[in-house]
C-alpha cells in the first residue's frame with residue numbers, strides 16, 4: 001500500500017513507495033515446487049485454506065501430498081464460502097488454533113486467500129475482523145502465507161487486503177496490512193483449467209475491471225500504470241480465447257499473469273467507483289462480485305470520461321492492446337474502450353441490466369447512499385456524489 005500523503009493528483013509522476021512483499025513464482029506445474037518453497041520459509045505446520053469446489057477439483061489433495069513429502073504437517077480447512085464473512089473467518093481461526101499451525105497456504109480464488117488473510121489477522125493479533133478494517137491496524141507480526149490462486153481474477157495473491165463481509169450487515173470490510181501480504185504467490189496456469197465457465201467469466205471480468213479502474217484512480221503512478229497497462233494487454237485479448245477454448249493453457253497463463261499484475265496495480269493505486277457501486281449490489285442482492293462490477297463499469301467509464309485527465313488515461317489504456325489509438329482522438333478512444341468492455345461482457349454471458357438481476361428501482365436511493373460511503377469511491381478520478389451514484393444505477397437498471 002502506498003502510504004505517501006498529498007500526492008500530486010492525476011500525474012504519472014506522482015510519488016510512490018513500492019515495496020515488493022510477495023515473491024512471484026510463475027510457470028506450468030509450479031505447484032510441484034510448494035514443498036521446497038515452504039521449507040525455504042521455514043514452515044512446519046501449515047493450515048491449508050480452501051473451499052469444497054476446489055477440493056473436488058483435486059488441487060488440495062495434490063498440494064498436501066507435495067507438502068507432506070517435503071516433511072511439512074498439513075491441516076485442511078475446506079469450509080471457505082463465496083464472499084467470506086466474519087463467521088467463516090471465525091471458523092477458520094478455530095481450526096488454526098486447534099491445529100497449532102505456524103503458517104497458511106490458500107488454494108482457491110479470492111475467497112480462500114481472503115479467508116486465510118483474515119484468519120491470520122485474528123490468530124496473531126487477536127480481536128475481531130472489524131478491528132482491522134482500514135490500513136495497517138495490526139501491531140504484531142503475522143504468520144507466513146503462501147497464496148496459490150486457481151482463478152484469474154481478484155489478484156488477492158499480489159495485494160495485502162482481505163475483503164471480509166460483516167456477518168450481520170453484509171458490508172464488505174477491506175482490511176489491509178503489509179504484513180498480511182503473501183510471502184510467495186505460486187501461479188500455476190494449469191490450476192485455472194478446472195474453473196467452471198461461470199467462474200472464468202466472473203473472475204476474468206473482475207480482473208479486467210481492476211486494470212480499468214487502477215489505470216485512472218487519483219493514486220495512479222508510474223508503477224501502478226505499468227502494472228495496469230500490462231495487465232490490460234494480457235487479459236483483454238485472452239479472455240475471449242479462454243471462452244472459445246477453456247483448455248488453452250497459454251491464454252489461461254496470460255489471464256493469470258494479467259490478474260496478478262492487476263493485483264499489484266490495486267496495491268499501488270487502489271480502485272474506483274465501479275467497485276464502490278458493486279459492493280452494495282453484492283450485499284443486498286447477492287450478485288457475484290465480478291458480475292456486479294462488470295455491469296457498472298461501462299457506466300463508470302463514461303462518467304469518469306467527462307474528466308479530461310481520466311479521459312486521457314482511458315485513451316492511453318485502450319491504446320496498449322490497440323483497441324484504440326490516442327492520435328485518433330480521445331473521445332473516440334473512450335468509446336472504443338466502452339464498446340470493447342460491452343463485447344467482453346456479452347462474451348461472458350453476463351446480464352447487462354440491474355433489473356435482470358432483481359434490483360428494484362425503489363432500492364436505488366439506499367444503494368446510492370451506501371455506494372457513496374465506500375472507501376474505494378474516494379480514489380475515483382472524478383469526484384462522485386450520492387446523486388451521481390443514483391444516476392449510474394438508473395443508467396444500469
Ligand SMILES: [Zn+2]
Nearest residue numbers: 206275289293
Ligand atoms: Zn474486484
